[in-house]
Every structure is written in structure tokens, then in C-alpha cells.
Amino acid sequence: MSSSMSSYLEANARQRIHALLDAGSFEEFLPPSLRITSPHLAQLDTPASFDDGVIIGSGLLQGRKVLAAAQEGGFMGGAVGEVHGAKLVGLLKRAINERVDGVLLLLETGGVRLHEANAGLIAVSEVMRAVLDTRAANIPVIVLVGGANGCFGGMGIVACCANDILMSEEGRLAMSGPEVIETTHGVEEFDSRDRALVWRTTGGKHRYLLGDCSAVLPDDIAAFRQAAFETLLRYQEKSAELTLTDLEAEHILLSQRLQNFGQFSEPMDIWSKLGVAEPEVLPMLEAQVFMQRVAGSRAGEQS
Template identity: 60%
Template structure:
């Protein structure tokens, strides 16, 4: 077993895809870097924190992007976002079997916030164009930094989300919530609380991810192979199904119950038996508990 969380972006690419098939566009040797970081005196990376290119997965042609969590937490800036958009736009032209996004990001870089925000919006538009063309977009989340902020929204725009039990997915990160609303609202140092409310097990039980796997590159590869042929059409009927899921979750929670942890309360309301034991259960056991 090789930990997906402990791998770098390029290690994940090498281990996840068919050996020797990855061809990178705008590699570090091209030195395409953010123009903003240098002006601020901030160290930059020659690939701006993301590797993009083409490869094969189980013999199928795929386009892939992998964010590097070790560089600015995988934050999205102007060049980083442009590489993602370019990958997706090229997918519309070349029509691979699927697009894979190995997401690890805290969201938009504060150093180039406006450029990053625009970039994320362009990524979302390009991703939805790819989906509308019938090309599945599969997001894999299992890095140490999780998938938050704008990239959390991007992930939920995809056809299919694969998460490990140690992966995290949310709009606002724990530190952001604490900074905005105080430690009484959310204690970011409470790691058990963080994983109960943003972790892979929680996202699986609430229907926010489509595959829950172990923190193992081989498990991610197997799930990705299964997902690349599953295009989810963008139709009003599909949106109605999503809205029904959100409505059920909203109505399941009693409005003023503070006697139990919110995540455990929601799991119980959704029909999970012995919800307090979920954090201790194996991935296989948690997979069997989903009711929605």
C-alpha cells in the first residue's frame, strides 16, 4: 500500500496512470511562473504548483491535472488557474475519454486574490463545458491539504468525486471559519471535529462524494478507472435530484438540537445506526452505511 496523501503531485501521476504514458504540458523547464509572486517578493515555482498533461489510464486516453499541496497549499493563482482552464479547453478539442483532477488546494491564493478568483470562475465554466460535451470529469481528493475554497466548488461541479477516508472537502476551511466566527463556532485545532465535518467518511455518508477509498494509490486508481466511463449529463432532471438530496439533509436535522455533535446528529437523522462509532470504523464498514 502506498499512501496517496504522502505522495507529491507528480508521484501521484506516475503511480496512478499507466507507467510512462504521462506527457506534461508547460513542465517546470518552461518556467511559466506567476507574475505576481515575484513582485511581492514571494518565492515562486517553475510549474506554479500544478502539473497538467495527457496520459492513459487502463489504456484509455485521459487528460490529467495534479495540484502540488507543498507549494502554497495548492493555492490557485493566475497561471495555476490558466493551466487548468487550458487543459479543459483542450479536452473539448481532443476529446479524451475523461479528465482527471487530482485536487489538493486550500483555495485561492491571498497573494493574488482577484486573479485567483477570476481563474477559479474560469475553471468552473470550462469544467461545465467539458461535462456538457459528454466528457466525464473525475476529481480525486486525498491530499494532506484537502480541497477547500474555490477548488471545493470546482470539485462539486464534476461528474464524479473519489475521496479517501483521510481526504477533506468543504467550501470554507476550518481555519477560515474560526477566523471569521471565532473558536466557539469551530475549533480548527480539534482534528476529530475537522474530519467529522469535512472528511471523506462524512462526505460519503451525506452523498457529497461518489466513491470512498482507503488512503492507497492503488485504490484511487481502481476507483478512477471505474469512474472514467460514467458521464453525468447536465440536465434539469439531474439538478432536481441534487436539490432533493440537499432538501432531505436540511429537513433531517432538528433546528435547535445542541445535545450531540452536529455531524453525528446528521448521520443519525440520515439513518446511520450507532453514528458515534463512525470515526472508528473501517472504510468498508462506512461504505455499507450510506442511505442516500
């Protein structure tokens, strides 16, 4: 992998998936040569992509067999339409049939493709169900978020249905994007032009401290590769299934979060409440230093 492709943020979807998996191991399903495109975009005279903005296939992750998908943020912001969603669902169903070691979802998306409206919404709901079916088959689903567009909308919910989310500081994760919040509730509620605020609120560091992601990684594909492998290994010792006990624990965590932090509008106040010393320095820390500094300060981990 050349130095120009070492950055997860700067790489495109195809570069990410090839660099993440063992060299030469990736086999793409439904490649662009088959020209499977969205019928809805054609009806609207909108440019299409021959892979509909998502690359899917099989490969090896340090010798473990996995299925993987990577959304292309450069095509409609990685938004999900009918074909795009069907490819993800088919991949997850194939994971169950083939009993692979895990599924990697490299998500970079604003959510549903507005051009396809209801078809996109249905597609996202089917992806959610497929993720949970995959977990019920004891196959872990690991989400990677580090692209420029972040992971928003319905796919943000999909990410939270997975076993683990790995993020870089540059990645962002939320239901509604900053521009959507500003448009619907006004700039006083959320100023989408305040980039520092956007990253403090939706970026990897804040998501880690709230317990929404498993790790904050450097902007480096090799770091994502190693973290994904280590996460996969953990599921050799524990079940990947989402149980009722897990759901009940999640509800307790969310209730505690609302009780403890509901009055705050500034993430740094939450970090301080979590016991982080000098929270104002966190945005400037490199990923490894950040992880060391906040050890034991995550929501739900305090005694």
C-alpha cells in the first residue's frame, strides 16, 4: 500500500477494502462490469454508478474468512438506495449461509438516498434486520467509520445494531447530520458551520466516551485492519448474538446517560462530568494518547 493510500480518510471505498483485507484475497461480488445500477436514478435522469455506490465481496483478514462491504462516499455521499441496500442485505445473508468468521461494514454515508425515498427507507430497514439475523447466527458484524462523510441517518442506526464500531477521530456518527438539525431547529440549536463543535458532538472521541464505539483509531488503514482483527478474535470467546439481557443493559445505559448528561449542550461538560481532567485538551490529542488519557472514564464504566 502506497503512502498516499495509508490514510483511511483520503482513500476511496475500493482502496479501503483492498488495503484492509489480506493482499490479493478480496473477491468482489456484483462488480461494476455487471452494470447493476439503480432503476430509480435512470428515471430521474440522474447519473448512476455501475456499483451503485457500494463494493461488496469476500476476503481474508489475517487469515480469517470474512465478507466485507465499503460504501463510496464520493457517489451521492454514500447514500443508500434500493440496489445499494439489496447488495448489503445479500452480503449479510451470504455470511450466514457460508458461516464466515465475521462481516466488516466500512460505512460512509449520509443515510437514505432522497432520490429513491421509500425504496431507500425500506432498504435500510432490511439491512438492519439482516445485521441482527447475522448476529443471531453468532457471526459478528463490525462497523468501521473514518470517512469524510461520517455515518448518519438510517445507516447510523445500522451501525449501532452491529457488535462493534471502530472509529477514527475524523469519523462521525449520529442519527441526524448537523445541517439537518440546523435546517429543522435553527442555527441556535446547532451551528453546522462550527466544525469544532460538530466534531466534539459527533466525532469518534465523543462517541467513545459515551460508550457508542469500541475504539478511537489513528487515521490509518493499517490501524483499522489491526483493530478489526483483534475485535474479530474476541468473538471466538463470546457470542455475537444480541440478547434480551443486552437490550435491557442498553436501555439502562441510555436512561443513565439522559439522567447524568441531559442538561448539558456542550460535549466538554459531559467529558468533565465523566471525570476527565482538562477536557479542553482532548480535541488536540492523537488517538493513542487520547485512549490512554481517558481510560476508565467512559459512560457506563464508572464504579
